[in-house]
Amino acid sequence: MSKAIIAAGHEATADAAARVIAEGGNAFDGLCAALCAATVAEPVLASLGGGGFLQAKPAGAAPMLIDFFVQTPRERAPTDGLDFYPILADFGDTTQEFHIGLGAMATPGAIAGLFAIQRRLCRLSPAQLLEPARLLAKDGVVINPFQHRIARIVEPILRAHPAVFARYASQQDPARLAAPGERLHQNELAESLATLGDTGAAIIHGGEWGDRLARDCARLGGHLRAADLAAYRVIERTPLAVPYRGTRLHLNPPPSIGGLLLGLTLDLLASTGPPVARFGSARHRHRLATAMRLTQNARTDIAAAASAGRGLDSALLAGYRALMADNAVFTRGTTQISIADADGNLASLTLSNGEGAGYLLPGTGIMMNNMLGEQDLNPNGFHLWPTDRRISSMMCPTLVEHADGGWTVTGSGGSNRIRSAILQVLCNLVDLGLPLADAVAAPRIHFEDGRLNVEPPIDEKVLHALARAWPDILVFRDRSVFFGGAHSVSIDARGKLDGAGDPRRGGVVRRV
DSSP: SSSSSEEEEEEHHHHHHHHHHHTTOOHHHHHHHHHHHHHHTTTTTTTTTSSEEEEETTTTOOEEEEOOOBBOOOOOOOOOTOOOOOEEEOSSEEEEEEEEEEGGGGOOOHHHHHHHHHHHHSSSSSHHHHHHHHHHHHOOOEHHHHHHHHHHTHHHHHTTTTTHHHHHHHSOOOTBBTTOOOOOOOHHHHHHHHHHHHGGGGTSSSHHHHHHHHHHHHHHTTOOOOHHHHHHHEEEEEOOOEEEEEEEEEOTTTTHHHHHHHHHHHHHHTTTOOOSSSSOOOOHHHHHHHHHHHHHHHHHHHHHHHTTTTOOOOHHHHHHHHHHHHSOOOOOOEEEEEEETTTTOOOEEEEEBBOOOOETTTTEEEEEEEEGGOHHHHHHHHOOOSSBOOOOOOOOOOOOOTSSOOEEEOOOOHHHHHHHHHHHHHHHHHOOOOOOHHHSSSOOEEEEEEEEEEOSSSOOOHHHHHHTSSEEEEESSSSSSSGOOOOEEOOTOOOOEEEEGGGGGGEEEOOO
């Protein structure tokens, strides 16, 4: 019988988790090792300069949410002289603007989160958990086609500063990105991982690394100061519990918005009656798109509730349920790691660096985040964020408690597409009864800003039928990273483990 199952976005990420679990660690040891390895193997999607969330269920205990997401600075620097500028990321079928520079950095939480998880839930020492990532950075990781493709999307960020590009450049030709099959060594990051094993999080939250970062921000145009880093705290929260068609979902609670938005979408779907029986039909796609559209319309109200620490208001739900009834009949750099072990420990972690600020913390090889430059996280406009507050996130690591006693562990990267990716995996599992691998791989849709984005394949008759209600439809040419990466695992009531890596984001599964 397997000891554990791991789903992640890269073989090396999953292998790091498998190694420490085989050495006696539990699912949370594996998660910490995978987090560190992801910053080496998936450097565009994951970094110790960002932040994230862990949805954890220790064996025999209730789920908990560990929030180590980024925090806004305590004071805003003057916009005059702020290092803050736009770049355009090219997804092939669509583009998206992001802002980078030191002025786009929020207070990071990934390193503090790593050590908080280790203290709270792990069996092994920090040095043991960091070692697989250190060796990977020292020995080098072979670039795979997906990592090359994602680097090409954000190449304007990687070329923002010579020191940044050097981390991602080919060692044969330093003028271009490392190509698939080339080995990328990250010696500076390897040394930093070794240093962290000795010093802990204090080196950035009140120590030498934090002082370097604060000096550069003061000199070059950033908001962060040493006091922001010293004051950062990891927060343990009670997950948002949402019932859905006989299951109980454990979602990311306020002040993050992702769990509330996903909860509203699921409530709207449940309010329409029994689920649609056939995947991919016009009625199935229309019902999903309608719930997504209404959820997007509710975002301002939901954001206000999340900021105030509230859940879903009954009057708000009733109003949007009525709208759903009228419409239901058809006439940035983020990675996900999911782990379950045979003891019953469950872990879902979503880690993000945005797209990166185009700035490496000097001497460390660590790319800092650009969360203050994410339009999705600044819906009221840039430089208007409230000071000294957790940034509200779309990330929603999710645990699904099934009626028969089994559990599913999921989550996704993908900016605003996070909630639609998780939503469709859940509906595929719960409504349609699809096996986990099929539920993750099935083609997705996403509604945003008036456009219905559709992932192929889609039947031409279904497409024509949808066009009557959704005049602005973009059908992607191929399966796309745009639609998220929901690496997922499960454990059934008998203890059988299963897993599915999302093919859109290089997903892999490892058994221990």
